Amino acid sequence: MKTLTAPDKTGELLRAGQVLSVSGNVLIELTDNTGKTYPPRSLIGINDLGPFGCDMQLIITAVSGSTQYELIADILKIKGLSVEYSGAQREYPAFYKRRPFQHEAVPFGTALINEKTLTGGTTGLSIDLANMFNGRPTSKCAITVAGTSVNLDMGISSAAFDFDAEAELINSRMLLCAVKVSGANTLSQAVLFVGDGGFANYSTYTLQPLGVTPDGWTILGKIAVGADFTSGSPAFTGNNRVRLRLVATANWSVSDVFISSVYVLPSPLPTVMLSFDDGYAEHQWLAEEAEKRGLPISFSIARDFIDSGADFLTSSQLANLINHKSGLFEAINHSTDNNNFSGIGASRYLDNVIKNRDYLKALGATEDAANCHAYVGGFRDAGLIAGLKAAGVISCRAVGPMNKKNNNTLIALQGKTSDTLYDLQLTALLSNAIDFATVKSNVINTATGTGLAIIGGHTLKAAADSTSWVKGYDSNNGILNLLDWLAYQRDESGWVITKWTDWYKDVLYGKYPMAL
Template identity: 25%
Template sequence: MTSPCHDAPPRFTMPPPPVTNTPLEFMPTHDLSFWDSDVSPGCTVSLDAAMSFKDGYPSLRVDLPAGLPAGTVVRVGTSGATGKGQPRIPFGWDLRRFSFALRSTNAAIMQIGGMIYLGDSEWSNYWYGALNALHYGGSAGADTVMFIDNEWWVPKLDAPLDCEGVPTAATLARGKFTVQLSAATTQPETIWLGMFAALPKRTLPTVILSFDDGFASWDTYLMERLKYYGLPASFAIVTSLLGQPDYMSAERMKVRFDDPSRLFDFILHQSVHDNVVVQGSANYVTALQVGRDQMRTAGISGDGPSHHAWVESLWTDTAIDAMRKAGFLSARAAGYTAESGFDQVFFTGKDKAAFILNTASVSLTNDVTFAQVQTAIEEAVDNDSFVFVNGHDIVRTPESTYQTSYAVIDELLAWLAGQVAAGTLQVVSHSRWFADTTGRVTDRR
């Protein structure tokens, strides 16, 4: 489906903010000298300019022959010999936030994932770590396995690398990347490595307040309190609910969007309120495009309508692929891990984790207290993460799951304002966070 409504620019723009600090490759995948002196027999390595992961650099290409049995460990790396690359880790690195970008012609042979080794010339002392190809969770039957044929997979490891012996930066001489094949190669296959790096710490832990559906209580209660504290929030709209009893009207949405504070960021939930399993992936994305067009027609410009909140937090890889082709930018799901809060590779446009964004371990439901929400946010702060805090309706006395109380909201906003003032964290909108992370432009705060 082709949208008849083109994205309008923001009402006014600010200069593009700095992109989040980018990864540091301690074995650059575009430099063959780091990878061609310790290679498994029968495999060949080369640089592939046609398969760039970031910055226009070629990726490392590893060609595997047919006939390798399941369980074979394929390795590429450097021997540390004269004239060959030697790894250089960031000074004072805490050994956390390791990441790589991996791609294969046959993801079925790669499901065990990959391992990193960094050590001295004899492998007497070395660091190592593993990243599993089911890092994103899900199952093939549910269409939620993210590591599939001919697409980049970008896992991250929050835990520090393990070690054998006493490795040090001073004795670091060689490194390698290994993959244990989970299935035999019945024909020649190719693996690409597009990044082998340490992710920088995020500049500041980031909280994004996000509310779903379009409730009237946002307009009558929440938004004035957000203005009082100077806190932005994002509001995921179900366009078919606009103007219905207990929901905002399209006119009030536009008035709030035009508020000179720029605190109110309107994103897209759906045009209808059925999840992707009920609708099927193709129909779901078609309904998203309808909803985006309706928001544009209502006067909501900028990136907001191209950011999505999955209905009931259910998603599929097929829908993600269709959303990317249709120009959607990101999507919020559910569930919290520290690694899911690492956004340092989103600027490449190739990290599909941008479509299953991190949500706090608790949401603003009727049985959740402020203390529980505070603890969940502090967990993300401790992990130097970004995290969405999700809610729905706001009432005096919550009775249904998708309601929270005035009291919880009041205490939460006051506490967040204090944390922002102390420099402990930042609270930004979905559109602002994504713009800051990827170098886009938005007028939302």
């Protein structure tokens, strides 16, 4: 750990794959190994910079006060690292306090919470230390007499809660809270009220159930940003009055209700995955172009296409991609052939996935990569997903495209049991039906909204068609236009361009819980 005091500056060499971890207020100037310089970046608070695909020379200037920083190896990128990490998770900077949620909109679990309303019922309110969420106390509402309403309100009876600077950005951020309910009650949604002391000026935000954590917390979130309703002109600076309405599917019965704080989440770390299917011959050229830009690709391989003719990769070419010295490429599992689950049934389909896994591993694919599966045609059902889980498959991708489906926040909370891990959706599927401008719009919308955008493709040809984009530059459908833009977003905007297995490890064990 090194310390820098304003206005001092220092130089550091950030090796490819390393991360600069900073706590303080600094200005970073960057120059890559070709001599290209980039606009200075300002880092305030606790932040990471990197990893990059090449060495970067840094000039670090302390802007104010004392800054601590260190260069750490991004161990999430080490090839072959086991999913479980053998108990050795990423080493966080010493100054980092692992508190995934920090910016509160309603401070449940504190003495500020002093009102509760359930029409027709009797309730008690207390701070609970036995049912903690995120390492913090929760508020317990004990319903001792059943109510005659589906609405249970809890909050602060006056304008007494001062949002921090991040929470004041509530209208441009995701919201999230956790609730645990005993008895027969089932939540349908929650509604957050934020306004002045008498709610003459207020906004409301509806949080929908997103899933359940392994330890029984129902996660409620608002993914689309912005208020659902506004009356008057609420101001989020200074003291606010806040209230959370828990809406049940039926009138509230006798039970204990535990509520975590409602959190305003920071902007997600924009993340993009490139995934090209089947193993076409053009993918070797694509890998060469991606390597020039330091961009990773997850190639979704179907065994029976390999060595099947001039249109497809040979097994030698595929092995070279899998074992490429850059570590930028991986082969993931697309079953042995192009027969989908709907056509051949679950038993045969599962057998094909297992055979393809063995084939990829024999060529050098990691266990994790061979256990990431792209559904053929996107077809699946609950029974197939259960079978894939039992067979050791760790994550699956469908087709879509369905923007804002791949929620890093929810996956990080739910862990390996998350249903979303087995239902990842494409943000864009490259064909003549979607142009470069639309792909960019979809990716920006998804990556800055929930964190993971997936761009899928098949072949590359002289002209775009129903399964291909242009093999070269083209303002409408050029794959090189897309690669250049992704490299720019990584270098200028701090986006992460990732392989599937790296994203899986990051979201479950590393960066995303750290950044929530």
